[in-house]
Amino acid sequence: MARRVSSPITDEQLATVARALANPARVRILRLLAAQDQCRGSEVFAQLPLAQSTISEHLRVLKQAGLISSHPVGTGMVYCLQRGPADQLLRAVGEIVDKVPECDTRAEGRHH
Amino acid sequence: MARRVSSPITDEQLATVARALANPARVRILRLLAAQDQCRGSEVFAQLPLAQSTISEHLRVLKQAGLISSHPVGTGMVYCLQRGPADQLLRAVGEIVDKVPECDTRAEGRHH
DNA sequence: CACCTCTATCGTCTATAGACGATAGACGAT
């Protein structure tokens, strides 16, 4: 029970990371990036059926949440997954889920 | 490579579960439930600094996302965590995160 | 230098989220 690296994420922080995942387009982008390590912006723009400005906004949200990083390359940008916040979310949700005692809501009911 | 129980979650589905986690009050509720297996509604209402109607709405969202279940008991309700959707989220995010190649955005940049 | 490609930002619009109070409805207890 030592090992408290990257302190226990707060409700706010967890909600913030979750909010970044709370949009199908952003999930799609993350999975795109996961499929190829890194990805040029123009490829991302080409893969989604959304306006370039919309996708750029999604990228901004993901970056702000720390889920991706970006750097300029040639005439464009390259986007890249980052583990940090996703790991925190995994750990926090994992801790919640591990507490589930298989109570599926019909134990010791009202049959008094 | 068999074992495809609860098929690979879609972008939409993952986003939906994430959206349920995308609010601090709901995270708080989940953690409350995790801390005590199950929880009477009145306790939940008492723990959060929000109107009862607001909390009831949050419980509805969590239930609709499949993250909790509920059943009547005595004169009230009991809420209870459910693993299913949270597990799917863990698996999906885990798969994304596992692909991260430690590219932290400054590799092979523009120093051509 | 002029051009062209790529990305970010701005302004706008619509839809959804999240909060509240008021109230309805279920159910046990008296």
Place this chain on the structure above:
DNA sequence: ATCGTCTATCGTCTATAGACGATAGAGGTG
């Protein structure tokens, strides 16, 4: 039967999310 407690729903309001087109600006390329 009446009452009191507990929860869900309704209506409303405000704030935020998410989409778009237009446009600005950075930075290679010819």
